[in-house]
Amino acid sequence: MSTIVDVCKLAGVSKATVSRVINGTGQVKKSTRDAVKAAMEQLGYRPNTLAQSLARSETNSIGLVISDYEGIYFGNLLKQASASAEQAHKELFITDGHNDSEREYEAILRLQDRRCDAIVLYSRKISMEQLQTLKQQLTVPLVLINRELSEPLFHTVTFDQGGAVKTMINHLISYGHRKIACITGPLSTPTGQARFAAYQDTLKQYAISFNPNLVKHAQYGLQNGYDACRELIEGNIAFSALLAFNDEMALGALKALTDAGISVPEQVSIAGIDNNPMTQFSTPAISTIDLPVKEATNHAIKVALSLAEGKTCPFSSQYKGTLIQRDSILPFNSTKNWLAY
Amino acid sequence: MSTIVDVCKLAGVSKATVSRVINGTGQVKKSTRDAVKAAMEQLGYRPNTLAQSLARSETNSIGLVISDYEGIYFGNLLKQASASAEQAHKELFITDGHNDSEREYEAILRLQDRRCDAIVLYSRKISMEQLQTLKQQLTVPLVLINRELSEPLFHTVTFDQGGAVKTMINHLISYGHRKIACITGPLSTPTGQARFAAYQDTLKQYAISFNPNLVKHAQYGLQNGYDACRELIEGNIAFSALLAFNDEMALGALKALTDAGISVPEQVSIAGIDNNPMTQFSTPAISTIDLPVKEATNHAIKVALSLAEGKTCPFSSQYKGTLIQRDSILPFNSTKNWLAY
């Protein structure tokens, strides 16, 4: 690995000059610039990013920490984050928190130790207390995706999670369903809570009494959706529709229903959330709510970048989901119940 | 952000001493160590990783570049890579090549500019020429996942891609199938080529003549699998079994078949590769080949780490897939053809 001084010697100039041609700053006579370039070329010289960053005290990079590499979300998220960063000519450092709040917290700190210019966090786990202390410790801007804050600690980009559920329940009810089963995601996360609250609230708006036997709590995932749905079936409580809090669970539930000989959507309508590509290719294709993950991610990165440059940004922005109608929902009156009502 | 000198002043010691307690190197009297720790604590001091790396000329990190954040593979891959790196107390830097060989090449160089201790590459795109020049430019070890090399340029960890297809075709043939349609992945990649060659070779071994009308080339993905399968159906060439070169395409094909009123597996058996979790939850569940992505990834990281420490490692290692039997394959004699043979 050749260094800047190797280039200096070969080109017969000073470090300052080489630095100038590396960065295209200041004035350099064309002839000497060419000489320097030739020298760099000949040596296969590449600046040491570490040294540059240390000297400049900025890294031209942004850090992203996600809870883990699980779910459909994060593929889109990483993809968009990567694209947005590239577009801004920034490096993107991705770290996962191994789905553990303490590790997430550490990951953020380590990103700051690396002197990222800004950090974006998409966390399911991190606690309010941790965010509070981060507020003290952090000197670089942090923006949160999918996390509503009561106090304006950090900039946030959120989804209307409650609205997503509400939209779908409304849709189901408009189709005449009233006994709507529900498989929630983990209630330990803000997202889970918001969605579950919306489920209950929306039912209440229609004066449909909440039936705890109609809801199962599960971790996201195909198998968990399957299992939860089996429990529902074995519970022998009639329902004409089923909302799973994400598409994977909905897909698992579909399988459970099918295995049990209950036909979807003829006997029970099902719905999910996320607009997982697979919902389009299951039989029946599953109605779902599309959450604009890419847009939100792009926006979060943009905000982080602006903040890094010292600009000011709106403190929070929210994205809404949109209903995607497919084949898994039929009007209630045409459903042949799988269990007596 | 406080620096080491802030700690020095507060603790009334020299940089050397602070450095010693940071790294736990050398001898420091307990009392002064405690004083230093107290000072660090009080200031919320955290060492600047950049400066440490520059001084030590090692970053304690390993770089991973993948083609893009697409497909089922890479989720497992990232997850395992992250776990393996963490276990070795190394930071993991993940970069994607935006599915473009030039960008991948650049990504590798940038990782080296960042002075990663080693680099792991999982590329679909990068060319032999680029690898050749990398061989010249790179001073850090590079290990390739899923890339067979004719010359021993770099250490490799590969999958027996041909064997995976062969295993499945054998399985199909043992079930009496002979007209086996095929939806290949992109033939521009080594993986695609190996798999396609195996398809042809295996048929030949059974003296089954290759029928080009029975094969469609597609990009991986649900929709592409769907479309390719439609073409197959519309081609009106009889086949009793269908192998898609990945599970997503198989899932798409299943949908196409279902939409066309052809029942799986009664009328046509289908199979995929990857052991995508979804194949277990489709109806019918799809038989597939499980590729030990996690094991291979873990091994690649380990090799990279060893190489970084100057140890020597076996130059190449190969992992084999295993057949996962599910419900999508039935013996030929019991299939009711969807088209006259």
Place this chain on the structure above:
DNA sequence: CTGTTAGCGCTTTCAC
């Protein structure tokens, strides 16, 4: 236009 000279924040001999 170009070179000199301080750093950036930390590690690491080498003395004391």
Place this chain on the structure above:
DNA sequence: GTGAAAGCGCTAACAG
């Protein structure tokens, strides 16, 4: 045990 000093490779005034 601890400190002084010389870097790591590069940038950024400041002169000239």
